Amino acid sequence: MDSIEIVLAMLLAVVASAYLVRVLPVSLPLPLVQIGLGAAIAGYTGHGVQLDPGLFFLLFLPPLLFLDGWRIPKSGLFRDKGIILELAFGLVVFTVVGAGFLIHWLIPAMPLPVAFALAAIVSPTDPVAVGSIASRAPIPKRLMHILEGESLLNDASGLVCFRFAVAAAMTGTFSLTQASLTFVWLVGGGIAAGVGVTLLVTWAQRWLFRHFGEPSGSPILVNLLIPFGAYLAAEHTHASGILAAVSAGVTMSYVELSGQVMAATRIQRSAVWDTVQFALNGVMFVLLGEQLPDILHGARVSLDQSGHLNPWWLVLYAFSISFGLLALRFIWVWTTLRITLYRKDRRGEAAPRPPLRLLLATSLAGVRGAITLAGVMTLPLALPSGAPFPARDLTIFLASTVILISLVLASVALPRLLAGMEFPEEPAEQLEEDLARREAASAAIAAVERAQMEQLQGGLDADMYPEAAARVIALYQHRLDSTAAIDDEDVARFRKLAAAERVLRLAALQAERRTIFNLARHEHISDEISRKLVREIDLVEARHKH
Template sequence: MDVVTLCLFLLLAVVVSGTVSRLLPSALPRPLVQIALGALIGAFAGIRVELDPELFFLLLVPPLLFLDGWRIPKDELLRDRGAVLGLALGLVFLTVLGLGFFVHWLIPAMPLAVAFALAAVVSPTDPIAVGAIAQKVPIPKRMMHILEGESLLNDASGLVCLRFAIAAALSGTFSLGEALGTFAWMALAGVAIGAGVTWLAIGGKSLVARRTGGDDAGSNILVSLLIPFGAYLAAEHVHASGVLAAAAAGIAMTFVGSGVAVSAATRIRRRAVWDMLQFTLNGVIFVLLGEQLPALFAGARAAVAGTGHDNVWWLLGYVGAIVAVLAALRYGWVWVALQLTLYRAKQRGDGPKGSPPRRVIAAMSVAGARGAITLAGALTLPLTLPSGADFPARDLVILLASGVILASLAIAAGGLPLLLRGLTFPAEEGAAGERDRARVVTAEAAIAEIERVQHAMAQDRGDADRYTDVAARLMAQYRDRIAHLDEDSGARDERSQDAEIERELRLAAVRAERRALFALGRRREIGLTLAEQLGRELDLADARLTRKGL
């Protein structure tokens, strides 16, 4: 009963945080409100959550990473893969080395291996935190795509570094070759397992549906909810990256799921379920983080005493220094990466003139917010050494990691609006042309399908002239769309006396449009993001027409 009560309290706190955040200044992101609310619960409500890191990861992280991978724009991710991989791999390794040595110099009482563990914990940005900030801060699309891709992929590199830092602290030895081999296995196996689980689950469900002659919305939604947990557990079982497997499963869902016959109503319901789950789990994560803070700060004096100081205000100094070094390393990496990109573009003769605005580089530097992954990683530090002694500076590492989370969220929330204010960014090239091409091709597919279905209906039911008149009217509307790209030209004529015939033909046309649309996406003639956007419009039309026929 206590566990149920606790869960209800957490859900209530998430609901209250949504209301409170709307009443506060728009620049204050919801995660900070949820952390503050969680801290109040932990300090005054007498509720204490014993946070098991493994359980925390399993229940909360995989579905959110899966959803981020599912919804992240795939074409933009591939286009900026160089920048994303540079941030997700190169910057993480630079941060672990640079910040690790700095922390050991700053806090000599912290062993070097433990300092590397702290650096590994705070090196990956968090997709949940980045997405939460983007809800209230207008981040340019391309920058947001790079940040989302980075935060999806850098968990594996950060957690591998953490694993070897812990091993070095426990055993006193470190092997670079073994570390590189383990990283390659965790990353490659994690991606392969995540994609494989999605392919098996969706393909198997589709095969069963075809053999049994139909399927229901509930089972399709439940399968999508189980995939991230299956991918995570399968990867962890073979010591691969579970977080990377969950993200890869979501990315694969775009490609595997688009070719599976699922009704429009099911897709709409599934989207609504995942939206609700995303809001709930995001909120629970940050409320739990806030709930942990009072207990962590209660041990602050003992943790600081271990560093040779008596005043707990030293903690703020440590956190400030760590955040400053993190920002400097990120700024330097982004600046060098952009300069190299511009140099290569100029060598090809298509580069822009001048250097990128410093405010853009600074915005990329402060946008790397830390979140739940950082806290869970810190909590995975063992309690004791093999000798039975306490793990050195464990409480201090957790406290510093929590401080970095709070500081990075606050800096991103306050700094990004100031840095991005007044900056203009070039429009995405080709977006309007892609949309027009998609509408023309889908309209042509709809015309062909109307003609085919009209002939079939006339043969089966007789009265060919009646079907021909209705079909001609609908095809004229689609031809008008091709001529004028008028999205409103397909409005239904409610006065039609042949409403049922028109409904059937429209439904066939809408489904033909969707098939043509995703065929364009699979052939990369239009972006997958555009295909998803237009597909949602067709889903709504399909569901409306289907309901009218019931």
């Protein structure tokens, strides 16, 4: 099968997976269904796709990480920044050290630097897989935000540890000072590249639109290219392209609060990004399934590298490493929680004790995915001396099986673990939304009154505007006073008032949108609520403009 036909088959598998997951008698998470379809494609063609890790990182990761950074609730990200940083950096280092020694103890034939490399590449979690499983389990919103924030940042820390472990395996030396300095540059340079590229592109785009107008479709295409630009800029300066893509997305969410993008563009762009996200996420897991033939072929070589002849040893290693990672994650989560509670008790703050089931769920939710697969494929084929890289096939096989085991384990155990648990509502979110709706309604009423006066002064259908303004104001007054009643108008009268009402409605919608953006800029409401309300306004405006 030609390359183009394979790509089309993979896209068709992604479409089919969305329907299969609904009709299968057994409830399975979407990633597992996509992996199965990928394996079926590889079985039909007789071989898996030759995965180029560099191309994989460039094509798939920047847009997905950019979108995750853009859409993740910033209020939750900064509110729980301490917990997220502990998981994204502290837990990664703890996992690399703990799992590295565990792997070397289990498989003495695997050199310690290679064991650390395997531990490092299985340390990052996958937000796509977690999100898919979370849709079938009642994970609390706050915990989901923490898991999303962790997965955005631990990719960089895990890959940095992986890079230094591979360098130690290649050269036989390791410098903690050099590693620390490089890590600082990777993080700082990556964040700077993402922020800089996003601000530069959006400034240039606005300047061009202001002087030459806005071509149809151009803003969306530019928006799609920003993550690739940020990623490549960081990689060319030897910084972290992954963090660049994430920081570009976070920056884009703040740029959006300026409100300078047209409503129609926002609606179309959202649909395009939803399609891109669905396609790329799906293709990643289909690709993982298509690697299974090569992985199984490498398992035969792995037997010799492990020093055993019985294939069941490979199964034992895979499950031992998977449960070891789960235990290390639970130990870290439990310990850091105890330290946090102890500090709050010392300060006299009341802190609720989360149930044990929630701690276990946090540990199970650390699902591995695309980053692990792509990263482990970058292992060198040979050492500088020309000798084969030690235990390369074994490392790839174990990393791949850890991905599959973590997916299956989480999809089976997580819904059952959280079943029946009741979590308190997030009252702050509802209060913020109520505040935004009240402020927007008040601003809309003021805008309608201003627009009415402007139209009356212009003498255009002056007799229609007072009544049209009353109708529009009544709609917004209904938000402020739930008991307000809006009188129905007959069809003929409605048509006479439609033109005047349209002008006033558009003025009110623009005022609503400006108010919501202003509330979000000053952090009176979260960006998640801001996006929700602005989308509602955009859809209403699009309806009235057509």
